[in-house]
Amino acid sequence: MIRFGPAGNSNLFYDEGNKSSLQIPQWLKQKGLTAYEYQCGRGVRVKEEFCEKLKKECQKYDIALSLHAPYFINLASTDREKLDKSIGHISKSLKAVNDMGGTKIVVHPGSAPKEEDRKEVVARAKFFLEEVLQKTKSYEHVKIGLELMGKINQLGNLAEILELCLVNPKRCIPVIDFGHLHAREHGSLNNKEEFGRVVDKIGSILGEDVVKNLHAHFSPIEFSKGGEKKHRVFADKGFGPRFEDFLPIILENNMTPTIICESSGMQTEDAIFMKNLYLQNRSD
Numbered sequence: 001m002i003r004f005g006p007a008g009n010s011n012l013f014y015d016e017g018n019k020s021s022l023q024i025p026q027w028l029k030q031k032g033l034t035a036y037e038y039q040c041g042r043g044v045r046v047k048e049e050f051c052e053k054l055k056k057e058c059q060k061y062d063i064a065l066s067l068h069a070p071y072f073i074n075l076a077s078t079d080r081e082k083l084d085k086s087i088g089h090i091s092k093s094l095k096a097v098n099d100m101g102g103t104k105i106v107v108h109p110g111s112a113p114k115e116e117d118r119k120e121v122v123a124r125a126k127f128f129l130e131e132v133l134q135k136t137k138s139y140e141h142v143k144i145g146l147e148l149m150g151k152i153n154q155l156g157n158l159a160e161i162l163e164l165c166l167v168n169p170k171r172c173i174p175v176i177d178f179g180h181l182h183a184r185e186h187g188s189l190n191n192k193e194e195f196g197r198v199v200d201k202i203g204s205i206l207g208e209d210v211v212k213n214l215h216a217h218f219s220p221i222e223f224s225k226g227g228e229k230k231h232r233v234f235a236d237k238g239f240g241p242r243f244e245d246f247l248p249i250i251l252e253n254n255m256t257p258t259i260i261c262e263s264s265g266m267q268t269e270d271a272i273f274m275k276n277l278y279l280q281n282r283s284d
């Protein structure tokens, strides 16, 4: 089943008088949404009791939950202390999402400074990822999603994400942020064919199952020479990518992705917009 939902709590959630994330599953259900990405970008600071309550609410209202891990992770660091901290962030994220009843975490792979050879950066990240997987074996049933990043000096273009996933395709999945891809390639997603090429590439390297159950982020984005500048909303005119161009690829390939919307402040409204477009265009 295809699922749509927001990254974190949108302005509308609070404007309508809600206060706690424990209210989110019921609220999303009322809005017709079925996915939610819990945000731990600034650190995993959730109590077990909270996680268990959230799990119950998500189960009750059929919300598929994922968790965005802290932004401080850098798989390609050369500093042992920082690598140990990254393992800590990933372990905590895995435990938290598991306690919440979720099945995936989303990780930013790290940075790739201009002055460094990218191949070496990727090699370091792959080597360290092996260690991470080794040290988090007790959560091997939870997927580690590696996010495609929007800035050129960040590790994680499409090829790099796919290569990192190949370290262990059973445990690592790509998180394809189409806004980021569009931004780092200076506007590469403008029609159905351009989306089709991305999906085909993922399929050829990681297999059709990964394509079918893709975990994606989607929102329009503003970019400059270095890539991502900021996430926009569909109501801002003149920013791509457009969901109208991705939708035919979803339908033709019978994909059932989870699509998380990161539109700035309006992630719920924009998730609903995409869901409605999907409902209007599917044939059954």
Ligand SMILES: [Zn+2]
Residues within 6 Å of the ligand: 068, 106, 108, 147
């Ligand atoms: Zn992210």
